[in-house]
Amino acid sequence: MGVDGVRFDFLGPDSAPSIWALGQAGFLARVPVDEATPTWSGPCWATIATGTGVAGHGITGNDLTGHRLAEHPDFVTRATWAGLPTLLAVSGWPPLALAEDGGPLFAEASTREFTAVPRTGLVWDAAREASREEGLTAWDAADEAITARAAAILAGQAPRVSFVYLGAVDFAGHATGSGTAYNQGQSLRPSDPYSTRAVEIMSVADFEKGRSVNEQVTTPIGGLSTKTRAVLRGDSGFGHNLLTNVVTPTTPGGLTGARTALRRDPLSILVTASRRADTLRYVGEDVVDGEKNDVVTFADADGTQITLYVGARTGLLSKYETIADNPVLGDTVTETKLSDYRPVGGVQSPFRVVTRVGGQVTQDVKYSDVKVNASPEASLYEPPAAAPQVTPLPGPTTVAVTKIADDVFLLAGSSHNSLLVTFPDHSLLVEAPLSDERTQAVMAKIKEIAPGKPVRYVVMTHYHFDHSGGLRGWIAQGATIVTTPGNKAFVEQVAAAKHTIRPDDLSRAPKAAVVETYTGKRAFTVGDRTVELYDVGPNPHVAEMTVAYLPKEKTLFVADLFSIPAEGPIAPASTNTRQFAEKVQALGLQVDKIAPAHGRIGSMDELKQVVSAK
Numbered sequence: 151m152g153v154d155g156v157r158f159d160f161l162g163p164d165s166a167p168s169i170w171a172l173g174q175a176g177f178l179a180r181v182p183v184d185e186a187t188p189t190w191s192g193p194c195w196a197t198i199a200t201g202t203g204v205a206g207h208g209i210t211g212n213d214l215t216g217h218r219l220a221e222h223p224d225f226v227t228r229a230t231w232a233g234l235p236t237l238l239a240v241s242g243w244p245p246l247a248l249a250e251d252g253g254p255l256f257a258e259a260s261t262r263e264f265t266a267v268p269r270t271g272l273v274w275d276a277a278r279e280a281s282r283e284e285g286l287t288a289w290d291a292a293d294e295a296i297t298a299r300a301a302a303i304l305a306g307q308a309p310r311v312s313f314v315y316l317g318a319v320d321f322a323g324h325a326t327g328s329g330t331a332y333n334q335g336q337s338l339r340p341s342d343p344y345s346t347r348a349v350e351i352m353s354v355a356d357f358e359k360g361r362s363v364n365e366q367v368t369t370p371i372g373g374l375s376t377k378t379r380a381v382l383r384g385d386s387g388f389g390h391n392l393l394t395n396v397v398t399p400t401t402p403g404g405l406t407g408a409r410t411a412l413r414r415d416p417l418s419i420l421v422t423a424s425r426r427a428d429t430l431r432y433v434g435e436d437v438v439d440g441e442k443n444d445v446v447t448f449a450d451a452d453g454t455q456i457t458l459y460v461g462a463r464t465g466l467l468s469k470y471e472t473i474a475d476n477p478v479l480g481d482t483v484t485e486t487k488l489s490d491y492r493p494v495g496g497v498q499s500p501f502r503v504v505t506r507v508g509g510q511v512t513q514d515v516k517y518s519d520v521k522v523n524a525s526p527e528a529s530l531y532e533p534p535a536a537a538p539q540v541t542p543l544p545g546p547t548t549v550a551v552t553k554i555a556d557d558v559f560l561l562a563g564s565s566h567n568s569l570l571v572t573f574p575d576h577s578l579l580v581e582a583p584l585s586d587e588r589t590q591a592v593m594a595k596i597k598e599i600a601p602g603k604p605v606r607y608v609v610m611t612h613y614h615f616d617h618s619g620g621l622r623g624w625i626a627q628g629a630t631i632v633t634t635p636g637n638k639a640f641v642e643q644v645a646a647a648k649h650t651i652r653p654d655d656l657s658r659a660p661k662a663a664v665v666e667t668y669t670g671k672r673a674f675t676v677g678d679r680t681v682e683l684y685d686v687g688p689n690p691h692v693a694e695m696t697v698a699y700l701p702k703e704k705t706l707f708v709a710d711l712f713s714i715p716a717e718g719p720i721a722p723a724s725t726n727t728r729q730f731a732e733k734v735q736a737l738g739l740q741v742d743k744i745a746p747a748h749g750r751i752g753s754m755d756e757l758k759q760v761v762s763a764k
């Protein structure tokens with residue numbers, strides 16, 4: 151089975167369950183093509199089908215003319231020659247199956263099926279706005295038809311060797327852009343290189359009217375594929391989940407971020423700098439990739455310092471840097487590097503954009519098509535009609551308290567929750583997420599609901615940056631940070647990070663973090679109240695993951711492995727959710743209520759339902 155243009159890491163149990171199941175029944179192996187094979191469909195499929203490289207089959211592009219397939223026949227042809235019943239089923243791309251463009255690559259098969267895609271749909275025509283949608287529709291239809299045809303033949307004639315080719319994924323890749331996102335602060339272990347995920351991106355920026363559209367398709371590790379659209383239209387905006395059709399208005403913080411991104415888009419940043427000409431300063435020369443660059447800085451509208459590097463020979467912007475506070479890393483430089491400039495509509499546009507945060511690559515995008523002055527239809531910025539709307543989550547300073555049981559509270563209200571358990575003279579807090587802003591708001595709320603019971607222990611569920619960004623405020627208060635051994639060095643680094651741009655309590659009165667680690671299980675008991683911590687890792691999400699269990703209250707606090715949205719349906723079970731449910735059972739925990747780090751309080755029944763749903 152061949153899916154052209156698909157990333158191997160998209161073929162997981164959650165994102166492509168049927169292909170995954172096929173692979174489990176037989177095998178799904180990563181077979182690299184050698185370096186001499188250009189990453190074009192023609193040479194790659196020829197290498198896979200013949201088992202020889204370019205030097206053997208002689209195919210270097212998508213026109214197969216001049217091939218040496220007679221000397222190096224494909225595997226379907228060889229099986230046919232050996233007298234086996236064979237099937238070749240190809241969607242859309244002629245030279246694989248037909249005598250077109252130097253084809254067919256597959257010379258012989260006892261059964262040959264081909265579904266055509268109209269010539270206009272074969273190639274993404276950048277000049278025609280509608281050709282992307284038309285092409286995608288045509289390719290999807292061709293793939294579905296050939297799949298149905300192949301399934302019928304496989305069930306009836308039982309060919310011994312078959313090859314089925316699908317092309318819609320490749321078309322979608324050419325019509326937009328694709329790249330790799332590196333998940334900063336989201337790896338399995340704090341010291342691991344950033345885990346990566348493939349992303350497909352389509353973005354539209356209307357600098358004049360302050361509008362933008364960003365469409366992204368990606369699959370988080372151990373999670374489910376997401377397809378989202380974020381739209382900014384002047385002073386409002388919304389997010390559209392293209393899989394569930396749910397629309398969420400953009401928060402004030404989100405609007406500020408989207409406007410900032412538009413001002414600092416690679417295609418508009420020089421205009422932004424020219425509008426801030428009074429703040430421009432020449433700071434000298436530097437070398438970027440062996441080339442002399444002139445360096446200038448300016449202050450953006452929000453005060454952020456931006457440094458521009460302009461190639462002395464090319465006159466092109468080679469990179470720009472901003473410095474801002476990161477709750478975990480401290481003062482952090484973000485570098486945006488631009489390369490592969492090509493002329494588009496009379497201007498030079500970078501086709502490759504690599505982002506580094508704190509020196510580490512966080513995104514690497516290669517654009518396959520860039521258009522200027524495209525004037526897309528106004529409907530692009532409109533929310534879909536009749537889509538269900540949910541309210542956006544309030545910002546980090548909103549703390550909503552829900553009493554779960556006596557002395558047990560869920561501190562929610564924003565995107566990330568914490569669990570507070572109070573004892574006679576102190577408290578224990580599970581989770582210090584987001585940022586110092588969140589921690590200050592949580593601290594104020596705890597003073598209200600548990601006066602005279604200062605937080606003595608702060609338990610981390612896992613080190614991921616969004617779940618540990620609020621640790622510093624608690625370290626400054628002298629609380630003991632409780633976690634698993636793999637996170638000790640990380641917490642010490644968080645405590646030592648420099649925060650000069652946005653000073654906090656810990657940078658004003660620095661001190662080392664007090665870290666207490668446990669392995670397997672740790673219990674805190676005062677009187678008849680017990681909090682048990684269990685490390686339920688490793689899982690695809692993270693190597694070490696703590697959950698907090700209250701045996702008397704039959705309540706479990708869990709982060710990321712299972713989330714319950716405040717509104718709307720719970721997502722289908724991911725690998726993480728299934729493994730978590732199994733672990734709860736294996737540990738023999740008696741659970742009624744589940745308090746998640748994201749969303750509302752739910753029940754064990756809801757977890758069971760999600761896991762058992764097909």
Ligand SMILES: [Zn+2]
Binds near residue numbers: 612614617691692710
């Ligand atoms: Zn996480």
Ligand SMILES: [Zn+2]
Binds near residue numbers: 616709710747748
């Ligand atoms: Zn999370």
